[in-house]
């Protein structure tokens with residue numbers, strides 16, 4: 001079995017852990033911010049730190065309101081429910097996290113149908129999706145209520161979606177009665193790589209879920225942004241799903257700290273990914289953000305041999321490994337990983 005974010009449980013202390021950017025641990029400064037956070041009962045909307053985080057993220061992404069949720073999965077699934085009714089469908093890429101890696105949640109929880117197109121390695125083509133949209137009011141067809149996009153695209157190796165395609169899809173959707181949901185688990189990486197303002201990405205979606213716990217390094221948390229009306233409905237869905245949290249300002253404080261200190265530095269992770277790619281002979285054009293995909297290698301054997309030398313990599317398939325750079329891997333770690341992986345891949349493939 002090949003997981004997207006895991007190579008199985010186990011102690012990893014001291015290792016250079018490139019399995020995922022979800023593996024970061026809160027920094028000492030982040031922990032201090034958490035310890036000092038002002039808190040209240042957030043279900044009563046009395047947690048000042050959560051309120052501050054929600055206001056800040058809504059503004060950053062150019063939306064009226066926001067909701068702090070425990071995970072990207074909850075942000076995505078509530079986001080989809082806001083823009084799609086039971087019995088309608090969400091259309092997206094076959095490798096989209098929301099449709100393929102969230103355990104069928106949209107169907108299991110909300111009765112949403114989904115349909116997928118096979119994209120060019122995750123890269124968004126507005127026309128490819130538009131061609132597949134099915135109308136409302138047909139006697140037989142499942143109406144397409146929403147289109148889900150992912151930026152950066154995880155299975156696409158961290159690729160940044162072309163702004164022109166996002167714009168074209170959103171412009172088209174206005175006249176078509178179709179909503180757009182953005183899975184922005186790594187939209188901060190997209191912003192750091194492309195220079196496109198976060199508000200531009202945000203405004204090209206009706207609902208967007210953005211993660212604080214990926215490249216930004218917070219231990220927990222995502223934020224869903226949308227109109228004030230939709231976020232009021234989202235608050236009810238979050239409570240129904242058991243996501244109503246209490247003195248959760250301690251976690252929101254980590255998110256605020258990450259927004260203050262960990263956005264600019266994503267460029268460093270991207271530079272580290274490029275360095276790794278260069279040293280491993282991976283085409284640097286395939287490395288747009290913080291992920292390096294190494295193809296045509298015996299993934300389980302590479303993972304095992306690298307682990308024995310203290311370097312952890314993700315196995316995406318039998319012949320593909322993935323390296324994700326992040327806050328907890330510094331330049332020395334990158335050099336060490338490059339050395340170990342060059343040797344291991346060389347020995348196992350003869351290249």
Ligand SMILES: Cc1ncc(COP(=O)(O)O)c(C=O)c1O
Nearest residue numbers: 005071072073074097154183185
């Ligand atoms: C693209 C993408 N979307 C959503 C998620 C879900 O986030 P979470 O693990 O916080 O539920 C992930 C997790 O890695 C992801 O990679």
